[in-house]
Amino acid sequence: MRYVDEFRDPGLARALVGEIVAAVEPGKSVKLMEVCGGHTHSIYRYGIDDLLPEGVELVHGPGCPVCVIPMGRVDDGIRLAREADVVLACFGDMLRVPGSDGTFLDAKADGADVRMVYSPLDALRIARENPGREVVFFAIGFETTAPSTALTLQRAKREKVGNFSCLVNHVTILPPLRALLTSPDLRIDGFIGPGHVATVIGARPFEFVPRDYGKPLVVSGFEPLDVLQAIHMLLAQLAESRCEVENQYRRVVPDDGNPKALELLAEVFELREHFEWRGLGFISHSALRLRDAYGDFDAERRFDVPGVRVADPKACQCGEVLKGVIKPWECKVFGTACTPEHAIGTCMVSSEGACAAYYNYGRFAREKAEA
Amino acid sequence: MTNDERRCVTCGDLAEPMRLAAFDRDDPELAVCVGKDGTRCVVDVGLIPDAAPGESLLVHAGAALARLPQGLRDEG
Numbered sequence: 001m002r003y004v005d006e007f008r009d010p011g012l013a014r015a016l017v018g019e020i021v022a023a024v025e026p027g028k029s030v031k032l033m034e035v036c037g038g039h040t041h042s043i044y045r046y047g048i049d050d051l052l053p054e055g056v057e058l059v060h061g062p063g064c065p066v067c068v069i070p071m072g073r074v075d076d077g078i079r080l081a082r083e084a085d086v087v088l089a090c091f092g093d094m095l096r097v098p099g100s101d102g103t104f105l106d107a108k109a110d111g112a113d114v115r116m117v118y119s120p121l122d123a124l125r126i127a128r129e130n131p132g133r134e135v136v137f138f139a140i141g142f143e144t145t146a147p148s149t150a151l152t153l154q155r156a157k158r159e160k161v162g163n164f165s166c167l168v169n170h171v172t173i174l175p176p177l178r179a180l181l182t183s184p185d186l187r188i189d190g191f192i193g194p195g196h197v198a199t200v201i202g203a204r205p206f207e208f209v210p211r212d213y214g215k216p217l218v219v220s221g222f223e224p225l226d227v228l229q230a231i232h233m234l235l236a237q238l239a240e241s242r243c244e245v246e247n248q249y250r251r252v253v254p255d256d257g258n259p260k261a262l263e264l265l266a267e268v269f270e271l272r273e274h275f276e277w278r279g280l281g282f283i284s285h286s287a288l289r290l291r292d293a294y295g296d297f298d299a300e301r302r303f304d305v306p307g308v309r310v311a312d313p314k315a316c317q318c319g320e321v322l323k324g325v326i327k328p329w330e331c332k333v334f335g336t337a338c339t340p341e342h343a344i345g346t347c348m349v350s351s352e353g354a355c356a357a358y359y360n361y362g363r364f365a366r367e368k369a370e371a
Numbered sequence: 372m373t374n375d376e377r378r379c380v381t382c383g384d385l386a387e388p389m390r391l392a393a394f395d396r397d398d399p400e401l402a403v404c405v406g407k408d409g410t411r412c413v414v415d416v417g418l419i420p421d422a423a424p425g426e427s428l429l430v431h432a433g434a435a436l437a438r439l440p441q442g443l444r445d446e447g
Contacts, residue, residue: 091432118412118432118433119412119432119433119434120432120433121413121415121433122433141432144386144431144432144436145431145432147418147434147436148415148431148432148433148434151400151415151417151418151434152415152433155415196386196429196431196436199386199429199436199437200436251439251440252429252437252439253437258418258436258437260417260418260419260420261418261436264418
């Protein structure tokens with residue numbers, strides 16, 4: 001299939017790996033962080049980690065939206081789901097994210113009306129079909145997903161759907177990236193930038209990374225050749241002492257993003273003062289809430305949402321994994337107490353989470369190599 | 372999850388190339404789109420100016436985010 005196969009060509013991949021090997025100075029090591037969970041998934045799924053020379057290490061960042069949802073927000077959603085007249089709609093991965101007292105799936109097993117949807121449009125359809133019920137969409141995701149929620153809210157407003165609201169947990173990628181860059185724990189030489197977030201916001205907003213922190217960033221696509229090429233572009237920048245934002249995913253990402261989407265986001269959402277990120281703590285201006293013009297569709301205004309803060313389980317080291325301080329397999333509970341079937345930490349829940357991706361694709365190769 | 376890959380297309384920073392097959396009769400901002408595995412779904416195309424049947428779009432969580440330069444249209 002064109003467009004996909006041409007970015008999975010084994011011969012081209014081997015040639016790119018050869019160029020990557022040649023670009024690394026003997027004895028030198030380079031740490032690159034992929035910010036986005038989609039890249040983490042691709043890296044493990046296609047075995048890219050195993051193709052790289054010893055001197056190139058990939059570190060997994062905080063770009064999985066399910067993984068960064070704090071337990072308190074899950075508890076808020078479950079509390080709403082347990083209300084008698086409420087239908088709680090959410091994406092599939094969210095169903096298994098643990099709160100302090102179980103998951104959405106547990107609440108569903110207890111009788112709550114929790115439904116999995118593939119888009120906010122599906123949640124709006126449920127609202128239209130159930131005029132006697134309150135339908136709450138548990139909205140998560142970065143700038144990639146927020147436009148879909150915003151379009152649906154515009155539509156709900158236009159159609160005057162009175163029984164639809166959103167519990168908004170949309171987050172923005174730039175503040176946590178800045179927080180990571182100021183973290184004393186961080187030792188990263190360059191970043192693989194999130195391609196689909198950049199489809200919406202563009203490549204330009206990432207310019208603060210080289211300008212303020214002296215780290216190169218390459219916005220990348222998600223096919224194996226995309227990721228390999230992005231790695232090669234980062235190594236070339238380091239070798240040539242360049243430090244800039246480059247756009248490997250130019251076939252999809254314009255420098256200025258999608259102006260209509262940005263206009264829409266500005267109409268529907270505004271920044272929250274603070275938002276808690278799982279494992280990273282509170283980060284200023286890092287999440288969205290609904291503007292007053294959309295207040296009627298805001299579940300936090302329509303219902304009594306407790307908004308309680310809940311500490312992460314002590315055994316869970318998602319925070320260190322999300323900051324790239326430790327690898328998934330270095331977490332104390334990885335693969336034993338914490339598995340995709342019984343996740344303690346959120347990184348093990350979503351298929352984009354570093355722990356789940358490694359558990360599903362990477363651990364066997366590592367175990368074999370160590371044997 | 373898509374049928375052929377263990378990955379979530381809705382909540383990660385993931386999107387799928389899809390071909391715009393036809394517009395909704397009642398709502399010109401909605402269209403039926405077809406994925407590479409034949410999956411059909413209703414997509415909001417309001418963010419793509421002058422989207423047209425046959426075009427390849429990058430779709431995420433029920434919304435088209437970008438126009439692709441070429442792609443599924445070539446596959447028929």
